[in-house]
Amino acid sequence: MTGRTVLCVAAHPDDEVLGAGGTLAKHAAAGHEVHVLIVTEGVTAQYDDLELVEEKVDAAEECGERLGVETLHFGELPDMRLDSTPHVEVNAVIEDCVESIGPDVVYTHTQDDVNQDHVAVAESTMVAVRPGAGVERILAYETPSGTEWAAGDRFAPTVYVDVTDHLDTKVGAFDAYDMERRPYPHPRSERAVRARARTRGTEAGFEAAEAFALLREYASEV
Template identity: 60%
Template sequence: MSNRTVLVIGAHPDDEVLGAGGTMAKHAAAGDEVHALIVTEGTTQQYDDDSIIEQKRDEARACADTLGIEAVHFGDLPDMRLDDVPHVDVNAVIESVVTDLEPDIVYTHSPHEVNLDHKAVYDSTLVATRPATGVSRVLAYETPSSTGWTGGTTSQFGADVYVDISGFVETKVDAFAAYQSETRVFPHPRSRESLSARATTRGSEAGFAAAEAFSLVYERVGQL
């Protein structure tokens, strides 16, 4: 059994499971203490009904229960507006949770995104996981319907770490289903079929039946 603390950071409710749901479930099954941080309330710029904020929180908790993780933390910053929020304020939300949990491993958004909230969370994660925090490993995940939609001369998400989630694909897909407001019909990237297909494709790249792909941001190794 492992005893690491893992933090998965997402800008919006559902980012955490889309990017790292299978890996979260695998960490939890191994005995790691796994937490999710949702930085924004995920609602104000997409819906007119503020009551959906609480619905999204309930969905996030249901998703976490299916994945078997410890807790979900909420930052409550404005949805789709992080480019207007001072950088230090986004930093503070992530720094607070990092200080409380002292995670060993952090998963966060990739900077190679079309979503500006995702980019802001990546930038602030780098600040919040400076060497003095004790975080030993930071990885960036891909977000279906966001990382895949960059184009032209924009830098693309590049995978160099693959986590075998062969036994956890259904857990990830079932957990994502808790986000009823975010589920789409195939062939949209946020559909059950597409999520399963992505896991198979990423797995075949690394010799696994199924995988999630990450980009290593940095790793601090004290002893070899």
């Protein structure tokens, strides 16, 4: 289907490709307009060198180019501090992006995650895409080294996207984030990324898949 506008909301640089990179590449290959919003600068809580913020932006842009993303949007909120950032400020960053691009489909974090930035972004995304925002479909993605480490409620996918033809693109795009890659068996290693896609694929009858939870859908026709 052509003419679709897609927005992926991510807390940090690399969440977008780890959670939905193959699906975003598939959207782009189908001629859809793909946008990514990265809500935080993704550096200051982990590194002292503020020059790394610019390096992360460059990596995000390279990753987006490899995936076929049309535009990257940066919220520049403080990394790993969204749980102490006023909720209305996080809401506003996402609301402004939704209003400016008018997406049909939105991907965001699942709330079933150990990372509190991910949870805050998930909650604020649901505020931004409330009825009247014009969004037709909202799906939550899993983020390796965050979602699977959560206690209590666990991520339960209801939608599987066949990314067999786009898995290499996803892995190549993730390579842009050199400082975020880890050796196997860490979930952010190439081998683990491929293994997760193969595992999700076996759950749905595909060679490789990405898994999502459908959060909400507004259908004007059935």
